[in-house]
Amino acid sequence: MEEHVTPEPIMQLGMAFWGSKTLLSAIELDVFGALAKGPRNGATLARDLGLHERSARDFLDALVALGMLDREGGGHYANTVETGLFLDRTKPSYVGGLLEMANARLYPFWGSLTEALRTGEMQNEAKGGDDFFGTLYQSPERLKQFLGAMTGVSMGAAMAIAEKFPWDRYQQVIDLGAAQGCVPVQVALRHPHLSGGGFDLPLVGPVFEEYVASFGLGDRLRFFPGDFWNDPFPDAEVYVLGHILHDWNLEEKHTLLRKSHDALPEGGALIVYEAIIDDERRVNAFGLLMSLNMLIETPGGFDYTGADCSSWMRQVGFRETYVEPLAGPDSMVVGIK
Ligand SMILES: C[S@@+](CC[C@H](N)C(=O)[O-])C[C@H]1O[C@@H](n2cnc3c(N)ncnc32)[C@H](O)[C@@H]1O
Numbered sequence: 576m577e578e579h580v581t582p583e584p585i586m587q588l589g590m591a592f593w594g595s596k597t598l599l600s601a602i603e604l605d606v607f608g609a610l611a612k613g614p615r616n617g618a619t620l621a622r623d624l625g626l627h628e629r630s631a632r633d634f635l636d637a638l639v640a641l642g643m644l645d646r647e648g649g650g651h652y653a654n655t656v657e658t659g660l661f662l663d664r665t666k667p668s669y670v671g672g673l674l675e676m677a678n679a680r681l682y683p684f685w686g687s688l689t690e691a692l693r694t695g696e697m698q699n700e701a702k703g704g705d706d707f708f709g710t711l712y713q714s715p716e717r718l719k720q721f722l723g724a725m726t727g728v729s730m731g732a733a734m735a736i737a738e739k740f741p742w743d744r745y746q747q748v749i750d751l752g753a754a755q756g757c758v759p760v761q762v763a764l765r766h767p768h769l770s771g772g773g774f775d776l777p778l779v780g781p782v783f784e785e786y787v788a789s790f791g792l793g794d795r796l797r798f799f800p801g802d803f804w805n806d807p808f809p810d811a812e813v814y815v816l817g818h819i820l821h822d823w824n825l826e827e828k829h830t831l832l833r834k835s836h837d838a839l840p841e842g843g844a845l846i847v848y849e850a851i852i853d854d855e856r857r858v859n860a861f862g863l864l865m866s867l868n869m870l871i872e873t874p875g876g877f878d879y880t881g882a883d884c885s886s887w888m889r890q891v892g893f894r895e896t897y898v899e900p901l902a903g904p905d906s907m908v909v910g911i912k
Pocket of ligand 1: 708725726728729751752753754755757774775776779801802803804816817818819822
């Protein structure tokens, strides 16, 4: 065997779920919230978190070794700069919504990945049926958790869209399938001349309105209740479809793109954003894994490349399209009517 060839990368990836689940449980137990008030010694922290004496030391030191906690002299544990900023639920910079849902839902459902790979069937609470959102939203807790998770997954992209898109050319924006309204909120905060809102299933309304009101934007951003498949889209010069197309099969993707195109005025724009896969399908591992997540979560959804999306946009009539990287694994594909 060649000297520089080691099984290390294989073993690291194969056992990555140990570290991942340790972090997800730490978020569930609110370790980072407990330490937001300041460093604590192990015994006090273990007692406050309700940890068994057998688990506490290994759990907390594993978080240190994983770079999620610091341990100071005298055995006091503390948040790192990143976990203090992003995993303390009381801060607006909290990004744990997606990770809370990953812990509560995706982690057990991904245990059935092999079955999904063999059958092509979704493996979540809607398994055996065909209505993911209807099933998910039967529980008000799951509805809230899911919509909060969407804000977690979209925040980086939303801030980049607010910065990079030429908003000065437009007056109104509607986010189609807006969840809490992460994108319209970030865009409206940065561009005071814009108004509009979010279109989503009626059950989502109160969660959208509460989130928008928490930023004092209730006078500029409205909720429009409706169903993609049965209701007209509200008028706007810019539509946003974020993490929507990947929920649906190819025919449904086409329907949403065509409906958006037809409802826009001449010169209007459609922004599609998510973890758009690179055209060679080699680099954006997160985008490719997101597509497997859609296999677990939806009856027919899948992620796609920028070239795929541009060609679908052209097919439904958009005269100009471009792909622009946003933040991390996310890009936007913009279509101009
Ligand atoms: C994956 S989430 C994306 C949320 C948000 N755009 C984001 O990226 O953060 C999909 C959204 O589509 C909404 N949705 C699902 N089916 C819908 C339908 N038939 N009509 C309108 N909205 C729908 C869901 O309620 C949810 O808010």
